[in-house]
Amino acid sequence: MTSHWPQRGLYTITPDQQDTERLLADVALVLGAGASWLQYRNKTASAATRQFQATALLPLCRRHGVPLIINDDWRLAAAIGADGAHLGEDDGQLGPARATLGGSAILGASCYDRLDLARQAVAAGASYVAFGAFFASSTKPLARRASPVLLGDAAGLGVPRVAIGGITPDNAPGLIAAGADLVAVISGVFDAPDPAEATRAYVDCF
């Protein structure tokens, strides 16, 4: 269901950035340097700011041919015409999201350290499954931890496997070798002194 988008590569996720100009400038650098997918995630902004920032990111993503996926809120994705949504355990059901966003939308599901959740997610309409956290994450220090073995165990699900959590250009190759199709990164890209250079370092892992 994600077929017209790249099925491998760097999946960048935005940080909690309140300054929209800075957000757009950093995302432009990252997309220009070869990121394959972008997720808009802002856990601290108001609903109005999230709508404003997500709307502003959409033409930028379109210019670079990169899908824009909205974290947590499939209704926002539908409202602005984004390419998909990412739902975790507290973010509602996949079924209504798929019914509203349509068959070609990218619909991601957090599966943490659980293959059973991944199987259920695919049955409910997920177009990719995400596992993590594989390493200690400064963004989410309390994230439960997953083993890379899970990525191999999920090989037969028929959807891309996304790895997340504390991923760096040094540890990404091990996850890719274990079966990750995309690696999802926040701080390793957006906290780097040069986000474009950091992006290229991840892209070179594939």
Ligand SMILES: Cc1ncc(COP(=O)(O)OP(=O)(O)O)c(N)n1
């Ligand atoms: C690609 C990807 N994987 C996992 C998550 C985490 O989702 P969730 O557990 O809902 O946590 P929050 O991101 O909402 O804090 C994700 N966003 N993206």
Ligand SMILES: Cc1nc(C(=O)O)sc1CCOP(=O)(O)O
């Ligand atoms: C948002 C998120 N979800 C995780 C999970 O394990 O489900 S880990 C995580 C944080 C990812 O950020 P960073 O690349 O800075 O570690």
Ligand SMILES: [Mg+2]
């Ligand atoms: Mg969530």
